[in-house]
Amino acid sequence: MSISLTTTQKSGAALLLLLIVYAVFGPMLQEGDAATQNLSHIMTAPNSEFWLGTDHFGRNMWIRLADALQLSLMMAGLCVLTSAIIGVSAGVLAATRGRWLDRGLDAIVTMILALPGLVLVLIFAAIVPGSFWMLYVAISLIQWIEYFRVSRAITQRLTHSPEVQSSKLMGFGQWYIFRRHYWPAIAPQLFTIAAFGAANAILMMASLGFVYVGIQPPLAELGLMIVEHFPYYSDAPWLLAQPLILLALVVLACQLMGRGRTQ
Amino acid sequence: MSLIHIENLTVWAGQTELLAPMSLTLEKGQRLTILGQTGSGKSLLAQAIMGNLPSSLRTEGKVTLFGDEVNAKQRQRFWGHRISMLPQEPWNSLDPLMGAQPQLQETYQLVAGQSAGEARQSADYTLALQGLSDSGHKRVDQLSGGMAQRVAIACAMAGGASVLLADEPTKGLDVSRRDQVVEQLLTQSEQGTLITITHDVAVARKIGGHMMVIKAGELVEEGDAEQILKAPQHAFTQALIEADPVNWPAPEPSTQTDKRLLDVEDLTIGYGTSALTKHLSFTLDEGEVVGVVGDSGCGKSTLGDTLLGVQQPLGGRIKRQRQAAVQQWQKLYQDPTAAVSRAVSLRTLLEDTIKLHNIDRARIAPLMQQLGLTDALLNRNSEGVSGGELQRFCMLRVLLLDPVFLFADEPTSRLDPVTQRDVSKLLVDVAKQNGCAVMLVSHDPDLIAKRCDRVINLNH
Missing domain, CATH: 3.40.50.300 (P-loop containing nucleotide triphosphate hydrolases)
Structure with a gap:
């Protein structure tokens, strides 16, 4: 399978790569860590010592933003991977393994879809507040549905197609049919879903941080930082702007990646 | 006034010539049959006349329709009610979500300009004529290939176009249906003109009229259909006619094992x-x-x-x-x-x-x-x-x-x-x-x- 990206997708990938480099290597360029407070240096404007300034506890924003970004990207990556694996497997199984499994999975999906996604995540987050893993489970639980529906629809169309029938008649097993027929049809669609899914996962985690049920202080998290800096918007507007801009950039990068060729 | 007049029409993809210069003139009541193998460029000629070639291809030459010289864009005005095309692979040209009858009715209503009631009557009548009365509610995927073909033909003819281009109209049809389709095309051509593109020698023989044999974008033979089919001059035409199943040698009896x-x-x-x-x-x-x-x-x-x-x-x-x-x-x-x-x-x-x-x-x-x-x-x-x-x-x-x-x-x-x-x-x-x-x-x-x-x- 050859992958050819459009210019839009390439710019998205470049932006994302830049952000990943910052998240991983950024903290090494400055001394200190994300949690150490320095009350004699609160709300310093960006200068040569603190490249992005300090927050209301005098913490180094350059390092805190990189940490927050790391957390967001990790969440996005994990959620995309988990929900894709679960969604595609369930979708293919539902389309190929008889009526009852299909009905059962369909019922579960309908139930999950009946609830607004964010509410479901809120419920989970409220069970164990501040847990990264609980958020991960909750977001994946919502996101696998899209992969499920797309792979199920594609597989259903293919199960009775001549190509699959031909392979079955030749004695090939289910795994072979998945590898040669279902997967090549599903894979091109996954990329778009994954890109938008990643953006959604990041936004969801930030939303929870913003209403204080997500990641808990003193950990750096984009949504949490926004709400923490909110009271100082007139004294230090750049402080509030930083996590907002970063969040917008990450989401933009994902969305650009998801823009496929329009014909 | 000739209905179609074409002078030195060529089709190019970049610097490659896909179709060598073709010229033809068709009067009212005349028929043209273009015979050739798949990939010989005969569909290109039809699309070039119709004016719906992909934008990556370029045409040169003069196309005159109904007495006016028109470029590809201007020809769009004629689509449906003056010049109509019957595409290959009808299941791709029909709406996959709509039943056969509503689709046909819509064509009568929107292209031919009939009222809703008239259009419904016309659609029902045409479907009955095609032996499809029971299948009017079916979508394309519920119709067999031959049935879909018949619906597509009905849609293409509904606008009452006097110039009809039929691109492989009988592909995948059984013989009795094939003959029906040919009859239908012939009736249609009496009021206007018919251009048929086919690889089927039997169809070419039935439709007759003027004939052009095309091989790899080049015109190899042109003339009266009957004449060409009886005494083909070019080696390629001879091979095509020989390949018609009617002219195949009889089978050798197989060795019966009785198992x-x-x-x-x-x-x-x-x-x-x-x-x-x-x-x-x-x-x-x-x-x-x-x-x-x-x-x-x-x-x-x-x-x-x-x-x-x-x-x-x-x-x-x-x-x-x-x-x-x-x-x-x-x-x-x-x-x-x-x-x-x-x-x-x-x-x-x-x-x-x-x-x-x-x-x-x-x-x-x-x-x-x-x-x-x-x-x-x-x-x-x-x-x-x-x-x-x-x-x-x-x-x-x-x-x-x-x-x-x-x-x-x-x-x-x-x-x-x-x-x-x-x-x-x-x-x-x-x-x-x-x-x-x-x-x-x-x-x-x-x-x-x-x-x-x-x-x-x-x-x-």
Whole structure:
């Protein structure tokens, strides 16, 4: 399978790569860590010592933003991977393994879809507040549905197609049919879903941080930082702007990646 | 005033000339038949006249319609009610979400400008005329290929265009329907003009009129159809006419083994609760070649699926008299591109088969040579080879499995006549050599007569 990206997708990938480099290597360029407070240096404007300034506890924003970004990207990556694996497997199984499994999975999906996604995540987050893993489970639980529906629809169309029938008649097993027929049809669609899914996962985690049920202080998290800096918007507007801009950039990068060729 | 007048029309892709200069003039009541193989550029000519070529292609030359010289854009005004095109592959040109009747009604209403009531009447009347009264509510995917073709024809004619371009109008139709379609086209042409593009010599003979024979974008012969078909001058035209099944040599009788392979008793086939064919009883011996004929939609493909065990019969019994492995009961498909994964190269697919069944690699080269397949071909995927090559590749894979039974579902109907003759001959010869029984489905009785030992007719 050859992958050819459009210019839009390439710019998205470049932006994302830049952000990943910052998240991983950024903290090494400055001394200190994300949690150490320095009350004699609160709300310093960006200068040569603190490249992005300090927050209301005098913490180094350059390092805190990189940490927050790391957390967001990790969440996005994990959620995309988990929900894709679960969604595609369930979708293919539902389309190929008889009526009852299909009905059962369909019922579960309908139930999950009946609830607004964010509410479901809120419920989970409220069970164990501040847990990264609980958020991960909750977001994946919502996101696998899209992969499920797309792979199920594609597989259903293919199960009775001549190509699959031909392979079955030749004695090939289910795994072979998945590898040669279902997967090549599903894979091109996954990329778009994954890109938008990643953006959604990041936004969801930030939303929870913003209403204080997500990641808990003193950990750096984009949504949490926004709400923490909110009271100082007139004294230090750049402080509030930083996590907002970063969040917008990450989401933009994902969305650009998801823009496929329009014909 | 001539309806169509074309001077030195050429089609270019970049700097490559796809269609050499063509000139033609058609008056009211005249017919033009363009004969050529698939890929010869005859569809390009039709699209160039119509003005709906892909934007990557460029045309040069003068096109005059109804007395006015018009460019491609201006020709759009004429679409539907003055000039109409009957596209290939009708199932792709119909709305997949709409029933046949509403679609036709819409055409009468929006293109021909009838009122809603009139349009409904016209649509019902036309469908009845086409023998489709019971199928008006069906969507494209519920219609057989032949039925979809008839709906598409009805839609193309609904606007009352006086110039009709028909691109392979009879592809995939059985003979009785084919003749009906040709009759219909002929009636239509009396009020205007008809341009027919076909690879089928029989259709060309029926429609007659003026004829152009095209090979690889070049005009090789032009003149009166009757004259050309009777005494073709060019070697290419001669080959085309020879490839018509009517002109094939009679089959050699196969060596009867009298070993029974299949007993079918009182079989009823169909989907769900609707039976397509009832009370079917026949036997099949090893190494026998049996033709299966019947109108489109009568269950020819379903019979194959039922015999292969892919689908359950609604009644009756199928008894396999010979113990053979699952993979020895095989099928060839009408559209090889739909039956082969396009994700990997043909070589990978062949390797998969070899590994799965531990096939002796020494057998491959001679068989490939017999089928006329080159090794280099295997490096491409299914989209990179022609239909004939892909069908032969399918035959290669199937034959490597030592089949005892092969259901060939119109394996050559999408191929041009020369390839059709070669592929069907190969299929029958190789099967006979290997003692494999073949059921050959075709809508062409001549092909069946020249290739099969006996015939099963599903029409009664």
